[in-house]
Amino acid sequence: MIYETHTHFDDASFDSDRDEAIQKAVSAGVSAFINVASSMSTSKSSMELAHKYPFFRSSVGVHPEECAALSESDMDILAGYAEDEAVVAIGEIGLDYYWDEPERDIQKKWFCRQIELARKVNLPLIIHSRDAAADTYDILVSEKAKDVGGIMHCYSYSSQMADKFLDLGFYIGVGGVVTFKNGKKLREVVEHIPMERIVVETDSPYMAPVPNRGKRNTSEYLPYIIKEIAAIKGLTPEEVESVTYNNAVKLFGK
Numbered sequence: 001m002i003y004e005t006h007t008h009f010d011d012a013s014f015d016s017d018r019d020e021a022i023q024k025a026v027s028a029g030v031s032a033f034i035n036v037a038s039s040m041s042t043s044k045s046s047m048e049l050a051h052k053y054p055f056f057r058s059s060v061g062v063h064p065e066e067c068a069a070l071s072e073s074d075m076d077i078l079a080g081y082a083e084d085e086a087v088v089a090i091g092e093i094g095l096d097y098y099w100d101e102p103e104r105d106i107q108k109k110w111f112c113r114q115i116e117l118a119r120k121v122n123l124p125l126i127i128h129s130r131d132a133a134a135d136t137y138d139i140l141v142s143e144k145a146k147d148v149g150g151i152m153h154c155y156s157y158s159s160q161m162a163d164k165f166l167d168l169g170f171y172i173g174v175g176g177v178v179t180f181k182n183g184k185k186l187r188e189v190v191e192h193i194p195m196e197r198i199v200v201e202t203d204s205p206y207m208a209p210v211p212n213r214g215k216r217n218t219s220e221y222l223p224y225i226i227k228e229i230a231a232i233k234g235l236t237p238e239e240v241e242s243v244t245y246n247n248a249v250k251l252f253g254k
């Protein structure tokens with residue numbers, strides 16, 4: 001049993017074969033999925049997907065690159081969505097200084113505001129953070145994100161930094177990068193942190209693991225990621241599946 005903690009099956013790249021792609025992932029052993037929102041419109045589509053498939057749950061929230069046009073009324077809409085039974089997290093929210101768009105103050109404002117929302121509705125966070133480790137950490141501390149915890153999705157920082165996020169009660173999301181030739185830094189993080197704080201994710205349709213790198217990614221490829229973690233940790237793939245599954249259940253409550 002595999003718990004996929006980050007996928008985007010509502011993405012248009014699945015429009016022609018969504019059902020089939022989901023069934024293939026189920027056949028590959030995935031039995032629980034978090035479909036992650038990244039905008040106001042995908043908050044809605046993600047939730048609808050979770051209504052259609054009983055083994056799907058959804059997040060709601062707005063990615064830093066999508067936050068320029070946000071307003072307070074959008075926060076009210078998200079708070080309303082968060083009442084839905086299928087909604088188990090706020091995300092993906094955060095900071096992206098790689099693309100650096102919109103300007104950092106705007107990204108920070110809506111990151112803070114959505115953490116506040118998560119605390120109000122008592123749901124964990126799914127964090128997107130790229131080239132912004134220090135500011136992400138500082139905001140998580142100042143906004144008391146420890147109260148709800150969450151996942152550092154697609155983790156790309158150092159082992160030292162990982163320790164600080166673990167201290168805030170966060171899990172480290174490990175995806176396809178762990179299989180990449182240039183994924184050494186993430187493999188070191190996986191070696192360093194306890195198994196009890198790792199969850200697995202694909203971020204599909206992006207970031208396909210080796211041997212499918214460059215193709216459309218799908219949750220069906222999670223076993224490649226699990227196999228790599230197992231090799232690093234000296235465990236069997238079944239052990240990695242079981243621990244990461246339990247970690248996700250602990251965080252999301254189901």
Ligand code: NI
Nearest residue numbers: 006036092203
């Ligand atoms: Ni994502």
